[in-house]
Each structure stands twice: as structure tokens, then as C-alpha cells.
Amino acid sequence: MSLNIEKLRGLFPILHQEVHGKPLVYFDNAATTQKPQAVIDALTGYYQHDNANIHRGAHALADRSTQYFESTREAVRDFIHAKEAAEIILTKGTTESINLVAATFGRKFIGEGDEIIISTLEHHSNIVPWQMLCQENGAILKVIPINDAGEIEYDEFLKLLSKRTKLVSIVHASNALGTINPVKEIIAKAHEVGARVLLDGAQSTSHLTVDVQALDCDFLAFSAHKLYGPTGLGVLYGKREILESMPPYQGGGEMIKEVSFDGTTYNEIPFKFEAGTPNIGDVIAFKKALDFIQDLGKDAIKAHEDELLQYAAEQLSEIKGFIPVGVAKDKVSVLSFCINGMHPFDVGVMLDARGIAVRTGHHCTQPLMKRLGLEGTVRASFAVYNTKSEIDVLADAVQKIARIKNK
Amino acid sequence: MDIKEVQEEIISEFDILGDDKESTIFYIMELGGNLDAFPEEQKTEENIIKGCQSKVWLTASEEDGKVHFHADSNTDITKGLISLLIRVLSGRKPSEIAYADLYFIDKIGMGSIIGSQRSNGLAAMIKQMKLYALAFDAKLNAGI
Numbered sequence: 382m383s384l385n386i387e388k389l390r391g392l393f394p395i396l397h398q399e400v401h402g403k404p405l406v407y408f409d410n411a412a413t414t415q416k417p418q419a420v421i422d423a424l425t426g427y428y429q430h431d432n433a434n435i436h437r438g439a440h441a442l443a444d445r446s447t448q449y450f451e452s453t454r455e456a457v458r459d460f461i462h463a464k465e466a467a468e469i470i471l472t473k474g475t476t477e478s479i480n481l482v483a484a485t486f487g488r489k490f491i492g493e494g495d496e497i498i499i500s501t502l503e504h505h506s507n508i509v510p511w512q513m514l515c516q517e518n519g520a521i522l523k524v525i526p527i528n529d530a531g532e533i534e535y536d537e538f539l540k541l542l543s544k545r546t547k548l549v550s551i552v553h554a555s556n557a558l559g560t561i562n563p564v565k566e567i568i569a570k571a572h573e574v575g576a577r578v579l580l581d582g583a584q585s586t587s588h589l590t591v592d593v594q595a596l597d598c599d600f601l602a603f604s605a606h607k608l609y610g611p612t613g614l615g616v617l618y619g620k621r622e623i624l625e626s627m628p629p630y631q632g633g634g635e636m637i638k639e640v641s642f643d644g645t646t647y648n649e650i651p652f653k654f655e656a657g658t659p660n661i662g663d664v665i666a667f668k669k670a671l672d673f674i675q676d677l678g679k680d681a682i683k684a685h686e687d688e689l690l691q692y693a694a695e696q697l698s699e700i701k702g703f704i705p706v707g708v709a710k711d712k713v714s715v716l717s718f719c720i721n722g723m724h725p726f727d728v729g730v731m732l733d734a735r736g737i738a739v740r741t742g743h744h745c746t747q748p749l750m751k752r753l754g755l756e757g758t759v760r761a762s763f764a765v766y767n768t769k770s771e772i773d774v775l776a777d778a779v780q781k782i783a784r785i786k787n788k
Numbered sequence: 789m790d791i792k793e794v795q796e797e798i799i800s801e802f803d804i805l806g807d808d809k810e811s812t813i814f815y816i817m818e819l820g821g822n823l824d825a826f827p828e829e830q831k832t833e834e835n836i837i838k839g840c841q842s843k844v845w846l847t848a849s850e851e852d853g854k855v856h857f858h859a860d861s862n863t864d865i866t867k868g869l870i871s872l873l874i875r876v877l878s879g880r881k882p883s884e885i886a887y888a889d890l891y892f893i894d895k896i897g898m899g900s901i902i903g904s905q906r907s908n909g910l911a912a913m914i915k916q917m918k919l920y921a922l923a924f925d926a927k928l929n930a931g932i
Binding site: 401727 | 807808812813842862865866901906
């Protein structure tokens with residue numbers, strides 16, 4: 382069933398404004414999505430009615446907050462089809478989720494001479510934590526190359542796999558190019574050599590159905606704010622047996638069972654990894670974002686976004702000087718491009734003058750940009766509330782901008 | 789014209805453009821096209837201004853007690869911004885440059901045109917130009 386986009390746009394108050402005297406066209410969704418009114422209401426509602434610290438208080442507000450907080454954990458479980466809510470750890474975001482795995486699983490199970498495989502498509506947050514770990518413990522980082530279309534070279538991945546591989550940490554969908562990686566095959570192959578697999582789902586979870594049991598991934602990291610939810614909140618999914626075998630991440634309240642000056646015993650998962658008072662209000666509001674997505678249905682969202690991506694690619698490719706960057710066969714709704722003779726920054730500023738919000742630069746993927754021989758790109762990324770008429774506005778602006786250097 | 793007069797001239801030019809951001813940007817890019825050609829061999833790491841998102845190369849020379857700036861960038865908007873700075877500061881005495889109050893930047897609403905990140909870059913450019921001026925000032929005073 383196709384979505385009623387005009388009605389849906391009504392749920393997002395921020396979209397209805399002018400920027401530099403022009404109607405806002407928000408195409409920076411891969412950076413962060415906008416929030417529906419229900420999420421905003423849940424956040425303010427929490428502070429108006431329910432605010433209390435969770436899990437420990439012996440009073441009505443604490444009970445209520447705890448119940449709402451834990452119901453988000455259950456909603457996340459359902460969203461990624463994890464076996465149990467205890468496998469859902471709430472973090473600050475994808476970056477912290479990956480760092481948590483590096484600092485706990487990495488320190489305990491990856492040693493000198495062991496290998497970690499990532500790909501050329503990775504965001505810095507799925508590169509740097511592993512580099513830091515390798516510096517610390519003498520492990521070796523291996524990188525899967527890509528072809529010119531922006532797809533990983535699967536055969537090269539197979540060559541990199543060996544008994545020394547302890548972890549494959551790979552992006553599900555590229556933030557810079559939109560490429561969707563064949564993660565199911567990658568996970569199966571990695572498991573054959575006994576390696577664990579972490580999926581960076583920051584970009585995939587908002588567009589694709591991600592079923593951790595069907596994929597059989599060992600870890601999945603993603604952020605609430607790219608899923609129409611609040612900022613400063615993320616998820617780390619991990620299989621129970623792995624999470625249980627990992628040492629705690631940070632020490633403090635909540636993560637302990639018993640503390641004495643002779644020693645401390647740690648709490649059960651997920652609490653073992655959630656030291657300190659969490660981001661309660663945002664966690665509670667996040668449930669409304671998940672409800673929003675589930676109500677629309679991932680298939681309907683994907684169908685609409687695919688249509689937008691295809692339409693945008695068609696409209697823009699007719700423009701003289703337009704150079705698409707990343708033309709993988711399988712993509713989420715990210716359109717990266719350059720304009721012949723122009724710096725992406727200049728293009729971004731000129732689009733902003735027309736009320737169009739895009740991201741320009743290296744998109745925190747400098748090694749990828751180096752591989753492509755580019756300093757950066759202009760990236761338009763589409764969400765469920767975007768429309769074809771907004772793409773017309775973009776195409777019209779790009780045409781005018783491109784003409785400056787491409788007569 | 790002194791530094792103040794040049795700044796007033798720029799402010800009145802931008803006044804004519806009005807509030808339309810797009811025409812302002814096109815104008816800035818056009819200004820960038822007027823920059824003197826910058827020698828490729830001087831596009832070195834040493835001449836790059838740190839703190840700019842886009843690449844900016846800046847050199848300075850002194851002749852008869854006046855400082856002359858030459859600069860280039862890989863983005864057209866930045867080139868336009870540099871050309872404005874050069875128009876105000878180049879060919880002046882080091883002390884004039886070092887202590888110049890560059891109020892025209894705020895007056896023409898540059899912050900909202902280029903955004904906060906680029907504003908940092910612009911500040912880095914100004915700082916580097918003033919540092920050059922101070923160095924030449926010290927050199928001239930020392931009679932070297």
C-alpha cells in the first residue's frame with residue numbers, strides 16, 4: 382500500500398518552515414532524520430509527568446519511568462527481531478556501541494597477530510576504534526577493497542578471511558554512497574572461520590528490514606536519531622552468550638550486583654553494560670519513533686524511498702556536469718554526486734541559499750574519498766517524508782549551479 | 789582609500805544585493821575570479837592556512853614598507869572571501885594590517901552566508917594575514 386506522504390509530512394512540524402526565504406527541502410537525512418510530533422510530545426511529556434530515576438526508586442513515578450524505559454527496550458528487540466530484550470544495550474549512539482565492543486570484546490578476545498576485517502566503505506567510527514585497539518594489542522586491521530561503483534569486492538573479502546580473523550566489522554549500508562553490502566553472505570562466511578561479525582546499521586536500520594536472527598550477526602550497532610528518534614541515543618545488540626562472556630564497559634551504578642571494598646560482582650546483561658543513569662527521556666521518546674516506523678511498515682518506506690532515489694537519479698543525470706558518485710546496484714536512498722569544476726562546499730552553500738539542506742564533504746569517510754580520488758561529494762539523502770516535487774526543486778537548483786562551470 | 793573607506797565601499801556594494809542569499813553568493817564567487825593567478829609551485833603544505841575546511845594558500849611579501857598578499861583556494865566562495873580581505877588589507881603598512889578592525893565582515897552578514905564552520909576558516913585567514921603583518925612590522929622596526 383502506498384503511503385499518504387502529504388498527511389505524513391503533517392506529523393513533522395520542522396518541515397513546515399522557510400529557510401533564506403524558501404521552503405525548506407530537507408535532504409540531509411543520512412546525517413539525522415527529523416522527528417515526528419509524537420516523539421517530541423513523548424519527550425516533553427516525560428519531563429512533565431513521569432521524570433524519575435529508573436530501576437531503583439520505590440515510588441510511583443520511578444515505577445512508571447522504569448516501565449516506559451523497558452518498553453522501549455522491548456520495542457527495539459521487536460524492531461530488529463532479537464531473541465530477548467536482554468540482548469539490547471542502550472548506548473549514546475552507533476559510535477559508542479562500536480567503541481563498547483572494541484573496549485570489551487576486543488580487549489578480551491582479540492590479541493596480537495589476530496585480524497579484524499573492515500571495508501573501504503566504513504565511517505570513521507568503524508575504523509578508528511579498531512585502529513586504537515590494534516595499536517594497543519598488536520592486532521592487524523585488514524580492509525576489503527571496493528570497485529569503482531562503490532561495491533565491496535567480495536572475492537577479495539574471501540581472500541582476507543582466515544583462521545586469524547577474529548572479527549569482521551562492516552557497514553550494512555554506506556553513509557557516503559548508499560551501497561548496501563551483502564551482509565548475510567559476509568556473516569555466513571565469517572562464521573565459517575570462527576570470526577564474529579559486527580554490523581554498523583546506522584544507515585540501514587531506517588531503510589531496510591534488519592532481522593538479527595535471520596542475518597545471524599553477532600553485534601548490530603545503530604542510532605536512534607537516524608530513525609526519527611532523539612539524538613544521543615543508540616543501540617548495541619549482541620548475542621546473549623557473547624555479551625555474557627564480555628567484561629563490563631564502564632564501572633559505576635546500575636552495572637553492579639554487589640560492591641564491597643574487597644571486590645565487586647557485576648549485574649546481568651544488559652545492565653552490566655549500562656553504568657550510570659541513562660538517557661531516560663530520550664529512550665522513552667524513542668519508542669514513539671519505532672512505533673511510527675512500524676505503523677508505516679518498512680516495505681512501504683523502502684518502496685517510497687526507492688522511488689525517490691530512482692527519480693532523483695533520473696532527473697539529475699540529465700544535467701550537464703553532474704557526476705554521480707557510487708552507483709552500486711543495491712542502494713539505500715543516498716545520492717552522492719559532484720559537479721564538474723565545482724567544489725562540493727560551494728555547491729552546498731548555493732543549495733542552502735535555495736532552502737535545500739544537503740551534506741557536503743568527506744562524510745566521515747576519508748579513506749573512501751581517497752579511494753575514489755575525491756575530496757568530497759554533495760550528498761542528498763531521502764527519508765520517508767520527502768517528495769518528488771522536492772527533488773524537482775533540487776534538480777532545478779543543481780541545473781542552475783552546474784551551468785556556472787558547464788556551459 | 790584607507791581601510792575604513794574600503795570597508796564602507798564593500799558594505800554599500802553588498803547593500804545593493806539586498807537580502808537574497810543566492811545573489812550574494814554568486815557575487816562573492818565572481819569576486820573570487822578577480823584574484824591574481826597564484827603560482828602552482830607555491831601551493832605547498834607550508835602555505836596552507838590551518839583551520840579552513842577548504843584549502844587556502846596564502847603568501848605575503850613586503851615592498852617599500854607595504855605588505856602584499858597573494859592567495860588562492862580550491863573553492864570559489866572561499867576565493868571570493870579572500871579577495872575581499874586582500875582588497876581591504878593588501879598594499880598597506882604592517883601596523884595598519886595588524887591592528888585593523890575588520891567590521892565589514894559582520895556588516896555584510898558573512899556569518900549567515902557562509903555558516904559557522906566557514907566563519908572559523910575566515911577567522912583563521914585573518915589571523916594568518918595579521919601574523920604576517922606583525923612579522924614584517926618587527927622586521928622593519930629592527931631595520932633588517
